[in-house]
Amino acid sequence: MTNMSNLLALKDIEKYYKQGEIQVHALRDVNLTLAEGEFAALVGPSGSGKTTLLNIIGGLDIASSGTISVNGTDLSSIPEQKLSQFRLFQIGFIFQAYNLVPVLSALENVELVMVLQGRSKKEREERAKHYLDIVGLADMMDRRPSALSGGQQQRVAVARALAAGPRIVLADEPTANLDSENATALLDIMFKLAKEEQTTFLFSTHDPRVMDVAHRIITLSDGMIKSDELHFQNK
Amino acid sequence: MDQKSHLPFSIFFMLAWRNLWRHKRRTIITLSSIAIGFGLTVFSIGMQDSGHNNMVDNAINMGDGHITIQHHEYLNSPANHRFIPNGKTLLNNLQHEKIAAQIVPRISLQALASTAHNAVGAAIQGITYDTDPLRDLLEKKLIDGNWLSPEKTNGIIIGEGMARKLKAKIGSKIVTVTGKKGGDSESHLARVQGIYKSGIDELDKYLIISTLDYATQYLVAEGGDAQQQPLTRIAIFLDDDKTMKKWKTILEGKYISPEITVLDWEEMLPQLIQYIVIDDLGAYIMQFIILLVIVFGIINTVLMGVLERTREFGLLRALGMSKRYLVTMVLLETLLLSCMAVIIGWLAGGSIHLYVATYGIDFSAMIPEGTTFAGTFMDPIVYSELSMERVFQLTIIVFTATLASGIYPAIKASRIPPIEALRT
Numbered sequence: 001m002t003n004m005s006n007l008l009a010l011k012d013i014e015k016y017y018k019q020g021e022i023q024v025h026a027l028r029d030v031n032l033t034l035a036e037g038e039f040a041a042l043v044g045p046s047g048s049g050k051t052t053l054l055n056i057i058g059g060l061d062i063a064s065s066g067t068i069s070v071n072g073t074d075l076s077s078i079p080e081q082k083l084s085q086f087r088l089f090q091i092g093f094i095f096q097a098y099n100l101v102p103v104l105s106a107l108e109n110v111e112l113v114m115v116l117q118g119r120s121k122k123e124r125e126e127r128a129k130h131y132l133d134i135v136g137l138a139d140m141m142d143r144r145p146s147a148l149s150g151g152q153q154q155r156v157a158v159a160r161a162l163a164a165g166p167r168i169v170l171a172d173e174p175t176a177n178l179d180s181e182n183a184t185a186l187l188d189i190m191f192k193l194a195k196e197e198q199t200t201f202l203f204s205t206h207d208p209r210v211m212d213v214a215h216r217i218i219t220l221s222d223g224m225i226k227s228d229e230l231h232f233q234n235k
Numbered sequence: 236m237d238q239k240s241h242l243p244f245s246i247f248f249m250l251a252w253r254n255l256w257r258h259k260r261r262t263i264i265t266l267s268s269i270a271i272g273f274g275l276t277v278f279s280i281g282m283q284d285s286g287h288n289n290m291v292d293n294a295i296n297m298g299d300g301h302i303t304i305q306h307h308e309y310l311n312s313p314a315n316h317r318f319i320p321n322g323k324t325l326l327n328n329l330q331h332e333k334i335a336a337q338i339v340p341r342i343s344l345q346a347l348a349s350t351a352h353n354a355v356g357a358a359i360q361g362i363t364y365d366t367d368p369l370r371d372l373l374e375k376k377l378i379d380g381n382w383l384s385p386e387k388t389n390g391i392i393i394g395e396g397m398a399r400k401l402k403a404k405i406g407s408k409i410v411t412v413t414g415k416k417g418g419d420s421e422s423h424l425a426r427v428q429g430i431y432k433s434g435i436d437e438l439d440k441y442l443i444i445s446t447l448d449y450a451t452q453y454l455v456a457e458g459g460d461a462q463q464q465p466l467t468r469i470a471i472f473l474d475d476d477k478t479m480k481k482w483k484t485i486l487e488g489k490y491i492s493p494e495i496t497v498l499d500w501e502e503m504l505p506q507l508i509q510y511i512v513i514d515d516l517g518a519y520i521m522q523f524i525i526l527l528v529i530v531f532g533i534i535n536t537v538l539m540g541v542l543e544r545t546r547e548f549g550l551l552r553a554l555g556m557s558k559r560y561l562v563t564m565v566l567l568e569t570l571l572l573s574c575m576a577v578i579i580g581w582l583a584g585g586s587i588h589l590y591v592a593t594y595g596i597d598f599s600a601m602i603p604e605g606t607t608f609a610g611t612f613m614d615p616i617v618y619s620e621l622s623m624e625r626v627f628q629l630t631i632i633v634f635t636a637t638l639a640s641g642i643y644p645a646i647k648a649s650r651i652p653p654i655e656a657l658r659t
Contacts, residue, residue, distance in 0.1 A: 060553055060654045081557065088555025095657065099550045103253035113554050115246050 007167055007200050008034035008057060013066035015052055015223070026052045028223040030066070034168070037198040039191060041210050044220035050204035053220065054170045057202065058091045059083040071167045088116055092161030092199075094171035098153040100145040106132060106156045107141040113164040124163075131159035135189050151182030158186065162193055168200045175207045187213050242560050251567035254540065262572070265536040269576035270583055272525045272532075273633055277584025280629065281591065281619035283518050287511050288620055294507055294611035295500050296368050297438070299341065300470035301479045302486065303503055304329075307496035309467065310503065315344050316416040316457040319495060322466030328490075334482055335474040339367045342450035343467040347412045348393075348443060352402040359391075359411060359443045361450020361467075368472055369444060373431045380405040380429035388448040390428035394439030398430045405430065411443065413453050421456040425449060435612050507611055529576070529633065530640040537569050537644040548648050549656020558649040565648050569641025577633055591619035 015027035027049045034040060042050045055061035056068060059075055068075045071090055078086065087093075100109045107128050114124035132141050135155035137148075145153050154174060161169050171190075175183035191213050194201050203210050211217055211231070219227040255262050295301055304325065306317035319325060322340055329338050342361035347354055362369055364383035373392065374382045383390055391411075393403065403409060405427055412422040425445065433439055451461055459465030471486075473479055479499055487497045501508050541548070548561060599615035 055654055058553070060657075084552065084555050084557050087553060093553055095550075099546070099657070101250075101547060101550070103250065103257060116242060116555050116560075 006033045007036045007038075007071055008032070008202075009067075009069045010057070011067045013053075013056065013063045013068065015049070015056065015061075016064045026223050027056070027063070030223075030225055032218065032225065032228070034200055034202060036167075036200055037194065038216060039194045039201045039214055040203070040216040040218060041214035042202060042204045042218050042220060043206065043211060044226075048220040049223040050220055051172055052223075054172055054202065054204050057168070058093060058170045059086050088113065088164075090167045092164060092166035092169040094154070094157050094161050094169060094174045096173040096176045098145070098150065098157050098177075100153055100156055100160075102145050105142045105144055106137055106148065106152075106159075109145070109156055110160045110163050113160060117164060127163045127165075128159070131163040132156070134193065135159045136185075149182075151178050151186065154178060154182070154186055155189070158190060158193075162197070162199065166199065168202060169194075171201065171203045171205075173205055173207075174203065175205070175210060180209075183207065183209055242556070242563075247560075247564055247567055248571075250564055251571055254544075254564075255568055255571055257540070261536060261539070265532050265572065266576050266579060268532050269529045269573070269637075270579035272529045273577060273580025273629075274582075274584035274587065276522050276525050277580065277621070277629060278587045278591070278619070279518065279521070280625060281584075281588045281621045282596070282617060283514065284622070284625060285592075285617050285620035286613055287514070289617065290507065290511075290611045290613050291500070293613070294504050295472070295476075296372055297611065298500065299468055299503060300339070300368075301336075301473040301476055301500055302471040302483055303468050303498050303500075304471070304486065304490060304495060305468035305498070306494060310496075310498065313343070313345065314416070315413050315453060315467075317467075318342070318454050318457065318459060319466045319468070320459055321463045322469065323462075323464035325490070325495075326464070326466075326469060329469060329471070329486075332485075334471065335478070336482075337366065337368060337472040339363060339470050339472070340447060340464070340466045341367070341468050341470055342447060342454060342465075344411075344413050344450060344453050346443070346453075348397065348401065349410050349412070350401040350403055350407060353400055355397060355400050356441070357397065357411065357443050358441055359413075359445050359450055359453075361445045361447045364446050373433065373444065376431040376433050377429045378432045380427065382429055383444065383446050384428070385446070387426070387428060388446050389423070389425045390446065391425040391449070392429040392431055392444040393427055394442055395430055395432040396436060396440035397443070398427070400440065403427050403430075409443075411445075413456075415456060421453050423449065423452055504611070526632065526636050530636050533569060533572060533637050533640040534643065536572065537565065537641050538647070540568065541565060541644040541648045544648075545651055545656045548651050549653040552651070552653035553657060561649045562645040565645035566638065566641045569638060569645070573634055573637030576637070577630060580633070581630075588619045588621055591617075592621075593618075595619075 010030055010032040013027050013030040017024050017026060030053065042053065044050055052061065056063050057070065063076060073086060073090070075086065101112065104112065110128035110132060111124045114127060129141065132138055135158055137152060137155055137159070140148060140152065148156065175186060178186065187209055190201060193199065203214065205211070214231055217229050217231050218225060304319070306319060309317045326338065326340055340363060344359040344361070346357045346359050348357040360369065364370070364385060370382060378395060383392060391409065398404070401409065407427045409425050409427060410422050411425055412420050415421055451465065454465040455461050473482065483497060483499050491497055551561060595616040595618040597616050
């Protein structure tokens with residue numbers, strides 16, 4: 001699929017969960033690799049398993065069977081405590097609902113993960129300011145989320161995800177709540193950063209604009225990968 | 236950078252502080268209720284301790300001191316013939332003990348006091364006219380006549396109630412009669428030298444103060460040797476009541492004999508101890524209820540804060556915050572809340588305490604003159620008293636209770652699975 005080295009490898013992933021009395025087979029025999037610096041989109045109808053797959057890759061959920069390796073770490077065998085550390089140092093999350101901490105300013109939100117990582121105050125301040133500058137919020141660093149628009153909040157979330165220096169950024173419908181202008185601007189920023197910093201991006205999305213910029217489009221249906229295609233855009 | 240999560244205390248503190256003030260009104264209401272509850276507890280404990288201390292002080296001063304040395308059977312069966320035969324030697328020995336205290340000899344007698352008009356049961360307290368603490372208490376309560384003097388050894392001081400019953404005035408003759416062991420009686424003539432009004436019925440109707448010489452006659456009649464200075468007891472009034480147990484142990488080691496025993500006021504006045512214990516128990520129940528209100532106030536505030544932030548906790552966990560940090564953060568919120576509440580509570584309760592400690596509260600309308608409790612009395616004006624021990628005790632109890640009340644919300648927060656929390 002790609003000539004770059006594999007950062008992520010999923011093998012025979014199955015996921016079952018109970019919804020009331022019914023057992024749902026959310027992922028079926030998922031095999032997937034993702035290379036460093038890839039900008040990939042996970043598409044498919046609602047309920048196809050996109051978010052479940054992202055959660056498993058991000059260590060937020062555990063696969064019922066199969067193996068998952070991220071940057072050489074086998075997630076299926078590590079305890080809960082280590083999973084927190086794995087997420088802290090390896091994964092950047094961008095959520096559909098922005099999910100910023102309301103009592104922290106934009107700058108503090110971006111710094112938060114770096115604080116947990118144990119970076120020095122100087123380093124985290126420099127990095128946070130740098131990424132906020134990239135996402136165009138240099139003059140709004142001291143604002144709290146309630147004083148920012150949806151688009152601005154999502155930019156803070158992008159800055160937060162990237163400033164921590166993750167190997168993979170998992171973005172769950174990041175543009176779903178944004179208007180067209182904000183969505184395009186945000187995608188441009190993410191694409192640029194992925195390219196510059198060789199960070200791997202995996203999006204779950206319905207947004208055709210994301211699909212337009214993605215290197216690779218993985219289509220899920222009923223928990224199975226239906227297609228996995230390289231996609232070359234003009235950017 | 237090692238691969239472990241870190242959260243400096245300053246960040247913890249900042250997060251906890253800001254989280255507390257997300258809902259200003261709710262936090263202020265909770266803070267106020269805790270502070271009022273705590274302030275009330277401080278005030279009520281100050282008043283209660285003061286009342287108890289006052290009653291104990293009065294009992295000690297009107298009674299027989301912090302430590303009493305007397306015949307070993309006298310406490311259970313007070314009779315005139317149960318006395319210390321060689322009081323002089325014992326008194327001399329005690330005065331060499333270097334006790335920071337007033338050491339006074341006393342003779343207590345059960346007697347009948349009669350005039351031509353009437354007769355009443357009485358307790359004669361024979362004292363050294365000038366050094367006994369009873370003088371400090373009763374001389375200022377004299378409503379007629381003078382205090383005892385060495386020239387008039389048969390002079391006595393009686394209460395206003397007894398004077399009324401016996402129709403006695405200053406200079407009146409009163410015959411005091413005691414029953415001797417074996418059935419005989421011993422009587423002597425006294426003259427009223429002063430009349431006091433303590434405001435305590437039991438004293439005013441019953442207690443006669445005489446010189447030691449006058450009372451000694453009765454012990455001599457019981458077989459005592461006047462040269463040996465027979466005494467009913469030696470009362471020790473310590474300068475520092477905290478040294479009581481120490482001195483009691485020392486004196487027990489040296490002076491206990493088959494005839495003599497050493498008692499402290501707690502043993503002398505078990506009914507007062509019982510009264511204080513029961514009164515304290517009532518107060519503890521009240522304080523427990525107040526504490527329960529405080530605890531539930533905190534649980535309510537913190538738990539609501541936790542439940543409202545389920546999604547945020549999920550996010551923090553997703554971003555890599557460990558469960559331990561999440562628990563610490565919620566506990567810190569509780570700690571901050573309780574710190575503020577205790578400070579405000581101390582300011583409120585402490586201010587009232589300081590005011591009442593200075594100016595007192597007059598309970599004379601509620602406590603009629605002459606009311607006694609468990610054999611002693613309480614001054615009608617009560618000045619609040621709080622010992623450092625109480626201050627620490629209260630603070631630690633409230634801190635522990637409030638911190639404990641944060642445990643459940645904190646654990647609840649840490650157990651929220653991030654994936655489910657993010658779906659909320």
